[in-house]
Amino acid sequence: MKFKEFQLLLEEKLSSYELFITKATEYQNEKNKNRPPKKRWDEAKVNRAVEGMWKQLAENVYNKVKPDAPVYAANIEEAWDKYMEEKEMYGSLNDTIDELEFD
Secondary structure, rough: OOOHHHHHHHHHHOOOOHHHHHHHHHHHHHHHHHOHHHHOOOOHHHHHHHHHHHHHHHHHHOOOOOOOOOOOOOHHHHHHHHHHHOHHHHHHHHHHHHHHHOO
């Protein structure tokens, strides 16, 4: 499975995806408030930073799952989804995001 497909799978399957986006946005907005007025980011740049944070988290998970995930299957997305469910990865990721605090 390619990374982009995996990222979309996580966005669809994780009940805490929206929570991550909310927490990351709050974190980036707080950082932005501490910048000098002339150096503050506009909303689009804040959103790109949040997207980058999500992408980094998804890449970390992808790199951990990829070595053990199914390689050959008629429907690779379904195979990866089943693998992640069997290993209880969605629940673990949801718990991690629920407890996540940005510094």
